[in-house]
Amino acid sequence: QVQLVESGGGLVQAGGSLRLSCAASGRPLSSYGMGWFRQAPGKEREFVACLNWSGGNPDYGDSVVGRFTISRDNAKNTVYLQMNSLKPEDTAVYYCAARPVSGSRYSGRYDYWGQGTQVTVSS
Numbered sequence: 001q002v003q004l005v006e007s008g009g010g011l012v013q014a015g016g017s018l019r020l021s022c023a024a025s026g027r028p029l030s031s032y033g034m035g036w037f038r039q040a041p042g043k044e045r046e047f048v049a050c051l052n053w054s055g056g057n058p059d060y061g062d063s064v065v066g067r068f069t070i071s072r073d074n075a076k077n078t079v080y081l082q083m084n085s086l087k088p089e090d091t092a093v094y095y096c097a098a099r100p101v102s103g104s105r106y107s108g109r110y111d112y113w114g115q116g117t118q119v120t121v122s123s
Helices: none
Strands: 003-007 010-013 018-025 032-039 046-051 068-073 078-083 092-100 117-122
Touching: 003 092, 018 032, 018 092, 018 117, 032 068, 032 078, 046 068, 046 078, 078 092
Parallel strands: 010 117
Antiparallel strands: 003 018, 018 078, 032 046, 032 092, 068 078, 092 117
16 A cells, blocks of 8 residues: 655745645555646546656646646655646646556556645636
8 A cells, every 4th residue: 555645735826836745655656657636626637747657758737738847756755746837727636646657647547646735826
């Protein structure tokens, strides 16, 4: 089992930045692909970013490409999401997720999920 805990969310003005962290326990993250997803009220869960077990093959959702960066530090068992140039439409609960080896755009392919962290971007 892998337990995931997100942190770093909060309230920020449009144009600002936040860095989310996803800390894992239970097993080393080094063999897992990781993803970030988000869900706004009344909307479906949306793919944000993912990368593979070594930090390679990063992939981003169309709405965040060029603004968000996913990274990982396997020595710290932590994955990050650096969010720049934030917009009000980025407001959502952000979740990290883990699956063996490679990341994926599809939430159904992930085995483990965190509880989420709220990001609110004011205009």
